[in-house]
Amino acid sequence: MFESSHSGFWRNILLTALAPAIWGSTYIVTSELLPAGRPFTAALIRVLPAGLMLVLFMRQLPGKHEWGRLIVLSALNIGIFQALLFVAAYRLPGGLAAVIGAIQPLLVMLLAWAVDRQPPIALALWASVCGIAGMALLLLSPNTLWEPVGIAAAAAGAASMAAGTYLTRRWKLAMPVLALTGWQLLLGGLMLVPFAIEMDAPLAALSLVQTLAYLYLCLAGALLAYALWFRGLVRLPAVAVSSLGLLSPLTAVILGWLLLGQVMTGVSLFGLLMVLASVLIVQWATQRPA
Numbered sequence: 204m205f206e207s208s209h210s211g212f213w214r215n216i217l218l219t220a221l222a223p224a225i226w227g228s229t230y231i232v233t234s235e236l237l238p239a240g241r242p243f244t245a246a247l248i249r250v251l252p253a254g255l256m257l258v259l260f261m262r263q264l265p266g267k268h269e270w271g272r273l274i275v276l277s278a279l280n281i282g283i284f285q286a287l288l289f290v291a292a293y294r295l296p297g298g299l300a301a302v303i304g305a306i307q308p309l310l311v312m313l314l315a316w317a318v319d320r321q322p323p324i325a326l327a328l329w330a331s332v333c334g335i336a337g338m339a340l341l342l343l344s345p346n347t348l349w350e351p352v353g354i355a356a357a358a359a360g361a362a363s364m365a366a367g368t369y370l371t372r373r374w375k376l377a378m379p380v381l382a383l384t385g386w387q388l389l390l391g392g393l394m395l396v397p398f399a400i401e402m403d404a405p406l407a408a409l410s411l412v413q414t415l416a417y418l419y420l421c422l423a424g425a426l427l428a429y430a431l432w433f434r435g436l437v438r439l440p441a442v443a444v445s446s447l448g449l450l451s452p453l454t455a456v457i458l459g460w461l462l463l464g465q466v467m468t469g470v471s472l473f474g475l476l477m478v479l480a481s482v483l484i485v486q487w488a489t490q491r492p493a
Contacts, residue, residue: 314492
């Protein structure tokens with residue numbers, strides 16, 4: 204059920220927004236700190252320990268009729284998405300990988316229209332389009348590297364997460380948020396195990412920096428961020444939540460500017476303002492009373 208109060212709605216928006224903001228740091232952590240060429244291992248280390256911790260902490264089994272849907276959500280939200288996310292993060296500049304994922308709000312609206320026959324909210328639709336246009340102004344240039352495997356992985360990952368976001372809101376499994384988060388992380392992590400073993404080289408001895416980077420991805424990028432994300436999906440419209448995904452590429456760009464010295468021009472700043480405006484407009488357009 205949606206929050207009935209104006210202040211409650213925006214409080215939930217701010218808490219949920221922390222998740223994509225944290226996810227936006229994945230790209231710079233992956234490219235600058237993690238061992239090279241191990242996307243499935245990175246995805247596995249990110250989600251499996253976090254899921255195991257939450258499941259052991261909550262100690263709540265899903266209902267016998269919920270397992271099928273839980274496995275589907277785990278694959279879409281965690282297993283498939285995380286694998287493709289790290290494939291894209293290793294192959295593309297962080298901002299470009301994230302901006303392709305910004306199509307997620309449009310995909311969620313398309314699913315709601317195609318399956319539930321809910322016409323998109325016009326203002327939210329146009330705001331989402333403007334947000335993607337703003338990301339294009341922010342990032343794209345004649346020198347942008349269009350690596351085909353990375354592009355395909357980023358687009359497929361966005362589609363997987365959009366489907367998972369839509370179905371999480373539609374199915375509304377009768378589980379506490381932390382239990383739901385833990386089981387999805389655990390099951391999604393188990394799906395990644397064979398890929399990490401077969402397709403990635405074994406990890407050599409990790410440096411302290413690499414160990415801390417993996418720890419950050421697990422505790423902040425999985426345990427905390429997914430708990431906030433699924434909490435938001437329980438309390439907010441799916442379109443409102445998915446539009447917050449634009450904050451992920453925005454965070455990636457800002458971190459690149461602050462930490463890697465990447466240049467931001469006047470056009471880039473205008474694009475940044477377009478993205479922020481589009482996110483706020485979508486939230487305003489989708490706010491509904493309980």
